[in-house]
Amino acid sequence: MVQNIIDVKNLSKSFDISSKEPGLKGTIKHFFRRQTKSLKVIKNISFEIKKGEIVGFLGANGAGKTTILKMLCGLIYPSEGSILVSGHLPFRRKENFLKNITLIMGQKQQLIWDLPPIESFYLNASIYDLDKFEAKKRIQKLSEMLEIDEELFIPVRKLSLGQRMKSELLAALIHEPNILFLDEPTLGLDINAQRKLRKFLQKYNRETNATICLTSHYMKDITSLCKRVICVHEGAISYDGKLDLLLKKLSPVKEILIVCRSEDDATKLENYGFTVKNKIKNEITIKIENNSITSSLKTILNNFDIEDLFINEPPIDEVIGKVLIKKDYDI
Amino acid sequence: MNLRKYIKVYKKFLHTSLASELEYKTNIIVDLITAILSLIGSIFLLSIFFQNNGYIGGWKFEQALIIQGIYTILNGITNTWFNPNLTEIVKHIREGTLDFVLLKPIDSQFFISLKKINPSGFLEIMLGFFLLLYCIRINQINLTLSFLSLSLITISCSICILYSLWFFISTTTIWFVKTWNATEVLRSFLYIGRFPLNSFSFSLRVFFSIIIPIAFITTIPSEVFLGLSQMWKILLEVIVASVFLITSRKFWLFALKYYSSASS
Numbered sequence: 001m002v003q004n005i006i007d008v009k010n011l012s013k014s015f016d017i018s019s020k021e022p023g024l025k026g027t028i029k030h031f032f033r034r035q036t037k038s039l040k041v042i043k044n045i046s047f048e049i050k051k052g053e054i055v056g057f058l059g060a061n062g063a064g065k066t067t068i069l070k071m072l073c074g075l076i077y078p079s080e081g082s083i084l085v086s087g088h089l090p091f092r093r094k095e096n097f098l099k100n101i102t103l104i105m106g107q108k109q110q111l112i113w114d115l116p117p118i119e120s121f122y123l124n125a126s127i128y129d130l131d132k133f134e135a136k137k138r139i140q141k142l143s144e145m146l147e148i149d150e151e152l153f154i155p156v157r158k159l160s161l162g163q164r165m166k167s168e169l170l171a172a173l174i175h176e177p178n179i180l181f182l183d184e185p186t187l188g189l190d191i192n193a194q195r196k197l198r199k200f201l202q203k204y205n206r207e208t209n210a211t212i213c214l215t216s217h218y219m220k221d222i223t224s225l226c227k228r229v230i231c232v233h234e235g236a237i238s239y240d241g242k243l244d245l246l247l248k249k250l251s252p253v254k255e256i257l258i259v260c261r262s263e264d265d266a267t268k269l270e271n272y273g274f275t276v277k278n279k280i281k282n283e284i285t286i287k288i289e290n291n292s293i294t295s296s297l298k299t300i301l302n303n304f305d306i307e308d309l310f311i312n313e314p315p316i317d318e319v320i321g322k323v324l325i326k327k328d329y330d331i
Numbered sequence: 332m333n334l335r336k337y338i339k340v341y342k343k344f345l346h347t348s349l350a351s352e353l354e355y356k357t358n359i360i361v362d363l364i365t366a367i368l369s370l371i372g373s374i375f376l377l378s379i380f381f382q383n384n385g386y387i388g389g390w391k392f393e394q395a396l397i398i399q400g401i402y403t404i405l406n407g408i409t410n411t412w413f414n415p416n417l418t419e420i421v422k423h424i425r426e427g428t429l430d431f432v433l434l435k436p437i438d439s440q441f442f443i444s445l446k447k448i449n450p451s452g453f454l455e456i457m458l459g460f461f462l463l464l465y466c467i468r469i470n471q472i473n474l475t476l477s478f479l480s481l482s483l484i485t486i487s488c489s490i491c492i493l494y495s496l497w498f499f500i501s502t503t504t505i506w507f508v509k510t511w512n513a514t515e516v517l518r519s520f521l522y523i524g525r526f527p528l529n530s531f532s533f534s535l536r537v538f539f540s541i542i543i544p545i546a547f548i549t550t551i552p553s554e555v556f557l558g559l560s561q562m563w564k565i566l567l568e569v570i571v572a573s574v575f576l577i578t579s580r581k582f583w584l585f586a587l588k589y590y591s592s593a594s595s
Contacts, residue, residue, distance in 0.1 A: 015591060070430070073434060074433075074434070075430050075433055075434070075590070076590070076591060077588055093433065095436040098434055098435065098436040099436050102434070103430060103431075103434055105430070108427060108428055108430070108431070109428075110428070110431040112347055112351060113351075114350075114351040114354045114355075115347060115350055115351055115354075119346075119347050120347075122343065123340075123343045123344075123347055124435075126336070126339045126340045126342075126343045127340055127435050127436065127437050128436065129333070129336050129436075155354070
């Protein structure tokens with residue numbers, strides 16, 4: 001049995017937030033008498049993650065995904081509950097724990113801006129107590145995996161966002177961590193750069209069996225990397241389970257566009273008993289439940305003269321979008 | 332603590348920050364010129380003060396130059412290490428990049444206090460050192476072992492006090508988020524350290540010795556140079572420096588519990 005590497009029980013976090021009324025009056029009032037209130041941003045959540053799993057955290061902006069990641073890596077003290085990551089209490093930030101994890105944030109960077117990335121890599125290598133030979137070996141291996149070469153020797157300020165992100169990844173992985181916390185790693189990257197990054201993460205997970213916790217607003221990141229997702233809604237977990245089960249639950253029906261040989265066939269099909277979405281001349285779009293797709297298609301192909309047929313999956317963004325606004329999924 | 336690792340990391344800090352600074356040649360040259368002009372300006376200002384009766388607070392111009400020398404060394408150290416690193420703490424906290432520091436298996440105070448270096452500050456340290464050598468000659472000071480060790484102890488204590496004060500203020504950023512002004516006030520107070528403590532009124536002397544011990548940090552080492560120092564004052568400086576250093580460390584560790592990181 002694969003052991004749990006992350007164990008979270010009844011975790012909550014509250015922050016003191018100050019609010020300000022608009023206008024000059026509000027500003028003056030805010031300056032002299034700041035009103036703060038305690039806001040519970042994470043509400044009594046529990047989950048476990050097994051070694052080698054890739055788990056996606058889904059949720060709208062401000063749902064609490066990043067706060068959860070930051071508590072898991074030990075940056076923020078939890079208000080209530082317990083967290084165990086790789087057998088450690090994260091917020092103690094013990095050396096053995098820190099050598100096992102890494103945090104990559106798409107919107108923040110750790111590379112030295114005026115110098116080529118290679119300088120930051122060697123600096124990190126010395127912090128993780130790697131000798132020069134070992135550091136060189138790891139840089140070579142990771143740069144091959146990330147497909148970066150000349151970029152290593154160009155000042156960071158002159159690199160494109162995609163090249164910079166790859167370098168950030170290399171800097172964050174030089175100590176070969178077992179647990180990766182990725183907060184929107186593909187933010188702002190073009191489609192090709194996103195694809196390459198995902199490919200790299202899949203390969204890294206396959207080769208090292210590292211556990212990956214990922215937040216992203218790009219659904220492609222989630223669907224191509226994560227088998228399991230944890231949906232967070234207003235600080236609470238609304239769903240924790242397999243991604244494909246969630247998708248089936250959220251979109252139980254597929255749309256099928258059928259091009260008939262003649263308009264008569266289309267009319268016959270229209271009256272056959274399927275749920276028809278629309279019909280234009282010899283083209284008809286029907287809705288079929290996921291669990292009866294095979295039998296329905298068999299009936300159509302056996303009884304009607306069909307020229308062409310298209311099965312349309314509902315756009316994943318649209319489906320996942322439903323998760324972000326719903327409180328609970330009982331599957 | 333693995334000392335070998337920390338020395339190795341510090342060498343890397345030196346290498347990367349020097350390389351970063353040397354990317355901008357003009358900036359370095361401007362900084363060097365500024366350091367020279369600033370020293371000339373300070374000595375000129377001091378000479379104006381001493382023009383009338385030759386004494387301020389019982390100190391001759393030649394003696395006051397020692398304070399200027401120590402001030403220049405301390406200002407050089409401030410510009411070399413404290414300014415580039417400790418002002419960065421505010422930025423780290425505001426922008427949330429302190430996350431990267433806290434997740435490294437290295438002491439976070441060591442990392443944020445020493446990561447950067449401004450090479451132009453070295454010139455100031457050298458200028459201050461040469462000024463002190465000149466003062467030793469004109470004040471006919473004998474270079475004995477006890478003089479050298481006491482000077483070293485008191486100057487080191489001054490550096491510790493200055494660092495702790497600055498670090499303490501920067502740490503409060505964890506709650507107040509923006510404390511640029513407070514560090515600027517501290518810098519302004521540092522200018523006070525160019526004048527002998529005796530030249531201020533009693534209440535100001537108390538303020539600059541106890542509340543913000545700025546005058547303390549230049550006057551006591553200067554008294555050592557002139558052979559005017561009293562052992563209790565040196566001991567007091569050692570105690571104050573130790574208390575400040577330990578308190579700033581404890582305060583940093585305490586403050587980190589309240590670090591909430593910047594939102595993404």
